[in-house]
Every structure is written in structure tokens, then in C-alpha cells.
Amino acid sequence: MPRNIRYTLLSLRDLLVSIGPFALLTIALLGLAYWWLDPNPPKRVVLATGPAQSAYDAFGKRYADALRRYGITVELLPTEGSSDNLELLRTGRADLGFVQGGSADIGYDDEESIVSLGSLFVEPLWLFYREDAAQRLNHTPTVASLPDLRDWRVNVGTAGSGVPRLFGTLLDVNRVERQQLQLSELAQTPATVGFLDGELDAVVFASAPESLMVQMLLQSPGIRLMDFAQSEAYSRRFGYLTPVVMPQGVVELSKNIPERDVRLVASTTSLLASAKTHPAILQLFAQTATSLHGGASWFNRAREYPSLEHSEVPLSPEAVRAIKNGPPFLQRYLPFWLANLIERMWLAMGLIIALALPLSRIIPPLYTFRIRSRVFRWYAELRDIEQRHETAAADGVSEQQLLDELAEMEAKVEKVVMPLAFTDELYALRNNIALVRNKLQRKG
Known part of the structure; x- marks a missing residue:
């Protein structure tokens, strides 16, 4: 080997040996920071949705499709609804879930273990009734208020959906005893079948207008939707309720369905998550919510949702940033995994470099x-x-x-x-x- 090359190799070897301890220290600190910060999200998360063919079920599938692009598998967990979803979050059997405002018992303990990714959409309380039942029981084809339902056969949904709790609250403020109605708690699909067959006089459920059941019942002959004339009063009594109006003809313009504006009371549905869920997952779900729920619908204009209002638990900082500012700067130009790694490690890397520079002298x-x-x-x-x-x-x-x-x-x-x-x-x-x-x- 020529002497000049040998001298160069020996010099490089000595240089590497001199740098070695500091390189090992830097790598060890980076490894410790990586373990402590855990920047990479899990590849699988569980999302509690709702009954089959419900709006929760439909939105859950759309979230799963959206996050699949980032290499994350969203396992959809069908449930009875909001109350079930909240319980799954409490017990750690789900990472995220849809929860309707006012339909579940959220306590002070939940404020430390559960965070909100924002309100996604309004979910009206739909009270469909049969015209023939109204004529038979009230001698009029319409129902004007909840007290008119005395002696009716009304299905209020399963306890896990949270609707019985919400509807019971509305009955209480109208001074209607539950014993004055024939209440049942069938699941949405069998209840709808029984309702169309005349075995039930009315059905009550809360759902987004995207629900197939809502779309079908709004266009079924002989079925009417109750107009909540006191919707504004309900919203003043209960902070989680919002008065909304379904405009005339919005369901089917050619057939003018509905034939007049219908006033409804609605609660906002939020996407809640366990406080232990990885921050990167919360960020991705919040970003996806912006694209899925940011358009116009029957009850809101474009970009009104997702919203940081009407939250019953603390808001996730990741969700606040995603909703207010959109995707982080690096994610616009780099793959998600790399942008996320840099975003969550940059402070630690900066501190390590600040420590290593003086030592490098x-x-x-x-x-x-x-x-x-x-x-x-x-x-x-x-x-x-x-x-x-x-x-x-x-x-x-x-x-x-x-x-x-x-x-x-x-x-x-x-x-x-x-x-x-x-x-x-x-x-x-x-x-x-x-x-x-x-x-x-x-x-x-």
C-alpha cells in the first residue's frame, strides 16, 4: 500500500476513534429521546362506531379508507351508539369513538382520561310518526308537541345509543310521565320494520341526515316528521342542544320533500379519544375530519365543521392545531412518517445538538x-x-x-x-x- 494512502487511512482511523465516544453518546441520547417521545404511531387503532347502516357506521368506513393511505389500519367496532362508545373509551377497548352531546353521562373523571377532536356534525333528534296513528289516537294527522304522544307506542332505541336518555329528558321537561307512553327499546333496523308494518306508532332516533334510515323514512308515504316548534326553547334549556331547520325541498327538490321548513333540535356529535391515544393518530383523525366534515350539508354551510365549540371534555391540542392550521408544514412536502418523526423529535434533537456542540470542541x-x-x-x-x-x-x-x-x-x-x-x-x-x-x- 502506498505510504500516502496508509498515512491518510491511519489519520482517518484515529479521527474516528477520537469522535467515537461523542458519536456514541449522541446516538444514545437520540435513542433515549426516541423511546421517551415515542414519535411513531401504532399501525392499528380501534374506532367505536355505531349500529349497522347508521351515519356513525358510514363515517367510520370513510375514516378507515382515509387513514389506510398512511399505513394505519382502523378497526371498526360496531356498537349500539354513544353510551356504548363512551364506555369503550373508558375501559380502553377503543381508542376513538363517536359520541353525541347530551346522550351520555360524561363526568369529571372523563376530563382527565378522554379528549375531544372537535364537533363533527349536528345530529338531529328525528321523531317519525304514522299519520294513521295520529288520526286514530289524536284525531288529527299531525303531532304538534311531545305531550301529544301520550298512549302511543314509541320506540326510543337501545340504551347503548344514548337516545333513551336524551328523549327521557325532553319528556321530563314537558311533564310527560314515561308510564303514559308504551316505550320500547328496539334496535334501529327491527324498530323501523315494525314501524312500517304498523306495530309501532312512532320511532325516535338521533342520526346525521346521511343515515339510510333517515333518507328512507323521509320519503315513505304515510310517514311524517314531527316539527319541534319549541326548538329554540329546548336549546336555551340545554346547552348541548342546537335548533336547526331542515329547509323545504332539501330532501327531494322535484317532489318538494319536505313540503315546508321543519324545525328540529339537534346535538353535536364529537369524535372523542382516549387521552393515551398516540398524538400522531389524533392529528391524523383531526385532519381527516376536516376533509370529511368540512363540506355543506342540510344543516350547516361549508367549513362550519369540524368545530372546536360544544365540547364536553377538554380539546386535544393536536386537534386544535389541525383544525385551525391544517396539515403541518412538513407534511405538505414529506411522507407522513418522516414529517411526523421530525416534528416530534426536533426539540429533542435541538437540545442534543446544543449539548454536543460544546463537547465536540x-x-x-x-x-x-x-x-x-x-x-x-x-x-x-x-x-x-x-x-x-x-x-x-x-x-x-x-x-x-x-x-x-x-x-x-x-x-x-x-x-x-x-x-x-x-x-x-x-x-x-x-x-x-x-x-x-x-x-x-x-x-x-
């Missing part, structure tokens, strides 16, 4: 010391030979023995390889060896 002196130590270590042996020469007579050491040791040391020194920038140290050592030899020979 030690590297040049350490490198110099390592190179020069190849020469310096021979000076101890050279000095020992010189000192032994002074006491050679007393110790019984011959001059020739010391000269032989000096010659052996010189032969070894000649094999020492130094970077060109430090060869002056090597030649200085060889000159000093010659000086000691002359001293020994002169006295000899």
Missing part, C-alpha cells in the same frame, strides 16, 4: 493527543535508559547493554507511522535518541 485536542502519544510514550523509555546510565556502575549494568536497548528502541521507533502533519514529533524523537546514544558512547 474536545475532539481536536483529543485527536492531537492520540497522534502525539505514539511518540510521547517512547520518551519514558528513553529517559529510563538515560537515568540508568547515571547509576550503571552502582547497579552493575554495562554500557553495551544500555546501547543495545537503545538500538532496539530506535528500530521500533523507525516503524512508527505518523500523519504528515505530525512527522516533526517523530523526527524530534529520533534526534533525541541520537543525543542519548552520543552521551552513552562519550562516557563509555
Whole structure:
């Protein structure tokens, strides 16, 4: 191997050895920060939705499709509705879930364990009734208020949906005893079948207008939707309720369905998550919510949702940033995994670099010391030979023995390889060896 290449390789080797401890320290700190911050999200999350063919079920499938692009599998967990979803979040069996405002019992303990990703859409309380039932029981084809439902057969949905709780609250403020109605708690699909067959007089459920059941019942002959004339009063009594109006003809313009504006009371549905859910997952769901729920619908204009209002639990900071500012800057130009890694590690990396920079000043002196130590270590042996020469007579050491040791040391020194920038140290050592030899020979 040519000497110049050999000198360069040795110099690089010494440089790497000098840098090594600091590189290992930096890597160890980065590894510790990575473990502590856990920047990469899990590949699988569980989303509690709702009954089959409900709006929750439909939206859940759309979220799953959207997050699949980022390599994240969203497992959809069918439930009875809001109350079930909240319980699943409390017990950790779901990471996220749709929960309707006012339909579930949210307590102070939930404020520490559950966060909100914002309100997604309004979910009216639909009260459909049969015209023939109204004519038979009230002698009029319309129902004007909840007290008109006395003695009716009304299905209010399963307890897990939260609708029985909400509807019961409305009955209470209208001073209608539950015993005055024949209430049932069938699931949405069998209840709708029984309702259309005349086995029930009315059905009550809360759902977004995208629900297939809502779309079908709004266009079924002989079925009417109750007009909540006191919707404004309900909203003043209960903060989680909002008065909304379904405009005339919005369902089917050609058939003018509905034939007049219908006033309804609605609650806002929020996407809630366990506080332990990975921040990157919360960010992705909030960004997806902006695209899925940001358009216009029957009850809101474009970009009104998702909203940071009407939250019954604390808002997630990731959701607030995503809804207010959109995708982070890096995600607009980099793959999600890389942008997320940099975004969540940049502060730690900055602190580590700030710590490593002052320490890196030690590297040049350490490198110099390592190179020069190849020469310096021979000076101890050279000095020992010189000192032994002074006491050679007393110790019984011959001059020739010391000269032989000096010659052996010189032969070894000649094999020492130094970077060109430090060869002056090597030649200085060889000159000093010659000086000691002359001293020994002169006295000899």
C-alpha cells in the first residue's frame, strides 16, 4: 500500500476513534429521546362506531379508507351508539369513538382520561310518526308537541345509543310521565320494520341526515316528521342542544320533500379519544375530519365543521392545531412518517445538538493527543535508559547493554507511522535518541 494512502487511512482511523465516544453518546441520547417521545404511531387503532347502516357506521368506513393511505389500519367496532362508545373509551377497548352531546353521562373523571377532536356534525333528534296513528289516537294527522304522544307506542332505541336518555329528558321537561307512553327499546333496523308494518306508532332516533334510515323514512308515504316548534326553547334549556331547520325541498327538490321548513333540535356529535391515544393518530383523525366534515350539508354551510365549540371534555391540542392550521408544514412536502418523526423529535434533537456542540470542541485536542502519544510514550523509555546510565556502575549494568536497548528502541521507533502533519514529533524523537546514544558512547 502506498505510504500516502496508509498515512491518510491511519489519520482517518484515529479521527474516528477520537469522535467515537461523542458519536456514541449522541446516538444514545437520540435513542433515549426516541423511546421517551415515542414519535411513531401504532399501525392499528380501534374506532367505536355505531349500529349497522347508521351515519356513525358510514363515517367510520370513510375514516378507515382515509387513514389506510398512511399505513394505519382502523378497526371498526360496531356498537349500539354513544353510551356504548363512551364506555369503550373508558375501559380502553377503543381508542376513538363517536359520541353525541347530551346522550351520555360524561363526568369529571372523563376530563382527565378522554379528549375531544372537535364537533363533527349536528345530529338531529328525528321523531317519525304514522299519520294513521295520529288520526286514530289524536284525531288529527299531525303531532304538534311531545305531550301529544301520550298512549302511543314509541320506540326510543337501545340504551347503548344514548337516545333513551336524551328523549327521557325532553319528556321530563314537558311533564310527560314515561308510564303514559308504551316505550320500547328496539334496535334501529327491527324498530323501523315494525314501524312500517304498523306495530309501532312512532320511532325516535338521533342520526346525521346521511343515515339510510333517515333518507328512507323521509320519503315513505304515510310517514311524517314531527316539527319541534319549541326548538329554540329546548336549546336555551340545554346547552348541548342546537335548533336547526331542515329547509323545504332539501330532501327531494322535484317532489318538494319536505313540503315546508321543519324545525328540529339537534346535538353535536364529537369524535372523542382516549387521552393515551398516540398524538400522531389524533392529528391524523383531526385532519381527516376536516376533509370529511368540512363540506355543506342540510344543516350547516361549508367549513362550519369540524368545530372546536360544544365540547364536553377538554380539546386535544393536536386537534386544535389541525383544525385551525391544517396539515403541518412538513407534511405538505414529506411522507407522513418522516414529517411526523421530525416534528416530534426536533426539540429533542435541538437540545442534543446544543449539548454536543460544546463537547465536540474536545475532539481536536483529543485527536492531537492520540497522534502525539505514539511518540510521547517512547520518551519514558528513553529517559529510563538515560537515568540508568547515571547509576550503571552502582547497579552493575554495562554500557553495551544500555546501547543495545537503545538500538532496539530506535528500530521500533523507525516503524512508527505518523500523519504528515505530525512527522516533526517523530523526527524530534529520533534526534533525541541520537543525543542519548552520543552521551552513552562519550562516557563509555
